[in-house]
Amino acid sequence: MTSTAQPHSASKLAYSSLGLLIGLAVLIVFFVWHISVGAKSLEFSTVLQALFQYDDSQFSHMIVRELRMPRALIALVVGASLSVAGALMQGVTRNPLADPGLLGLMSGAALAAVLAVTYIGMHTMAWLPLIAAMGALLSALLVWLVASAAPGGATPLSLTLSGAAISGFIGAIISIIHLLNQDTFESLRGWLVGSLSGRDLQELYWSLPWMIVGLVGAVVLAPSVTALAMGDESAAGLGINVVKRKAQLLICVVILTASSVALAGPLGFIGLVIPHVVRMFMGSDYRWIVPYSAIFGAAYLLGIDVLARLLMRPQEIATGLLTAIVGAPLLIYLVRVRIK
Amino acid sequence: MKSIIALFLTLVTAISLAQTRTVASYQGEIEIPANPQRIVALLDHMIMLPLYELDANVVGSVGRQWEGQEPYIRGVRALYQQNFADLGVEFVGTAFSADIEKITALNPDLIITYNFGSESLEQLEAIAPTYVIDADKYSYMERFELLAEVTNTTDVFNAKKAHYDERVAEIQAWLTNPADISVAMAMPRPDSAEITLYRDYGAFSQVANDIGFSLPAFFAEQIGESASAKISIEDLASIDADYLFDTFEPNRGDTATSTIERYNSMIPNWCEAVEACREGRYIPLRRTDSFSMSFKALDYVLAQFATHIAARHELYFNE
Amino acid sequence: MVVIRLFNEAFSTRFRPIGLTLMLAGLLIWLGLVAASASLGSFNMNLAEVWQTVIGNAPSAQHELVVWEFRLPRTLVAGLVGALFALSGAMLQNLTRNSLADPSLVGISQGAALAVVTMVIVFPEVSGYWREVSAFAGSLLVALAIRVVAGKGNSLKFILMGIGMAALVSAITSAMLTYGDIDRAMSALAWLAGSINSATWSDVKILSVATAALLILYLVQARSMSPMSLGHEASVGLGVNINMLATTQLVTSVLAAALATAVVGPLGFVGLLAPHITRTMVKTGPANFLLLTALNGALLVLFADLVGRTLFAPVQIAAGLLTSLIGAPFFIWLMLSRKSQL
Known part of the structure; x- marks a missing residue:
């Protein structure tokens, strides 16, 4: 493993670790907050009882354990996965606007899922993450290939434009399927906005192993992302096999994105927002950016999902709508500030 | 003599064909043929199906089409196992994007659509008088009756309606007081962890209202004036119907236990x-x-109510 | 070399013979497509019957209806919106000095889409006319918003800002589609696909006035176009009042795209493709370039509409879906074949 960052001073290490601990504490608080609120008002003591003295004959306990817990857990892993995926993409492509949604990965995963549901008549979730992953991988490769083959290579602009074009193409195909087939539109229209509701633990169990592989991979590869973020030449100078490492990172990104899409639909902008906020505080060392993105991404999505259920109670707002409403202004801000 | 009768019949037909009358449609008063002979239906399960039962003269209908499969008429296929070819009705495109030229080629004398259709009314009216049903204003039975009225099949409608009314009265007689029994339709939405509560669920609600069952208090409160409302699965325990109904769709691969699996x-x-x-x-x-x-759907619901409520209520549940 | 001078030298341009030849060829192809579009469709009729109908001897009232009320307005509207999108795209590309700018990439289509979906789902009783008006207003608002947030930014900023705004607006549109009544949502979806099926003669009138006005305006300004695409400093050096020009051109190009979108719904990638097809065909002066581009746009949309309504008839594929399916791969090919860096 090649470490490229400067050695940390003891105090920097201490601060960073402390920050991580604070992040964890915030995460736990958000998690508990998340499972304490919902359409039905429950006493906090009931929530605690449901967690520690579970009685499956009580419906209120079931609400906490069977409905809110899976949703909170899914928000947690999806938030972490998308943020880490975004962080890796931004590092590797040196593109501050990289986000799994903007670069066409999400529409690829969505198309694969729509095709699977419509034409194979797939109703089990077991293979959906894998199928979505293949869709995401294909569209990611396509976006990347197009952008790197363009004169000037994979610049922020070429990546974003090729992502927009490929998303537009895939969107047209999805529209045709929907217009011909009202049933698919009816059953998938909720999922296509990005939503955390209605998932059960079974689906999480199918996706979790993939996500763990992706997250562990990200942590292991993080030091070389720091190098790659400084440029391919400097990374190669540090003895990194650039092509191989980029391929490994791409696989991590795809796995993380695709399992997230399979679980929660195309939730936009999380992968864009969190890594930027993290970088504001942590600088450019990906050994810290990756774990921070994971923890704060998880807390962020938990928080957004709490809002999604509270703002119009007892009605819910689609979580994907809120992530876009919060995320898009940030994108605009970034363009104003970061793009010369 | 025969030729005189034939001449007379031709004359009668010609006169009836030439005659028009004015009806109130969604867009205002329109002139339609007194006895339409070539009708095009722009929604399958809510126009083509009732017209088929009323024996109206339909020449074209929209349908649904899955990739590579024969187009089919939603509702007519499920209830009567009939398709375009069986009925001698032309397929004029998919619901919400009909082929305007195909409709013209059929030379219709009446087109029927809903006020939420996406085809251009201006174009439809250029082809033939277009009757637009106001889905927001009329109830299920009112819309059915209007369909009969504009297609000049009120006699068929009245006969079927009379039979239906008899069966409703029959069930009412079997129950001490239907209003004491609350009946409702609710469906699980596992994709969004919600349950849809219905006030107006087509044939089902029509029959329930005609018998005089009441809508449960929680349903009435949640739905308000709309046709349906969604509640979170967290409020499941508030569902207060005496008899709770749900539906499954064999056309989409459901079995009778699919709804139970959805809740599970x-x-x-x-x-x-x-x-x-x-x-x-x-x-x-x-x-x-x-x-x-x-009416076949109404009969189906009547049979379900007779079996599940009328027959069992007095025996098991009426304290 | 043909030199045309009009309006006391205000309009003066040079046409290379090759440019003129291409325009002539384009017009011939257009006429061919118009003939095809007037004679093909689910209502069977042969070319002779079409001709009889056109000259006023229709074999039946239906022939007259199909040709005069359905096929001709539809054919003309397809050509006109194609030309409008193409001119709008050409202008946007010139203004942003970025050859990848397109009305659908900078939020104009998305603004119209949100407005229409809101109308269909939240105010279903409102008539089609107001739907068009709101589409127009919606796209203008979004374009304005992008302009405001992009500030004095360069072309890159403008495009990226457009993509960001488009993502935000699309998210709200999807949410509307999700919560709306399913029948109304399907109806809105049909509009979003970009279909020309409800074209009328009044659409033809409005669009042809707009197209003519836009063409004249752009042709008058054509002389200043080539300096502008050289870059700001160069054009100031050549004595062109950049701000005034840029503002008129931006406003008119947005108006053009907004109008076209309001009438037929979003047609993806036309504004992007048409100018590029022209560029690959011939290197020519600005006026000739604009005319050819408008022609290319018209051909593209007319072709998409013709294929979409006949290929799987009576199942109708909206023209907008076809232009996206053709346009996106073409866009990628364009990115790849550029000589200069993005």
């Missing part, structure tokens, strides 16, 4: 939380059969 996928032991289910009064029905605009 959201929350195990859900049945314990809902009084109706706990007490054996949760009943899944076939979807198209209990929703469509059709």
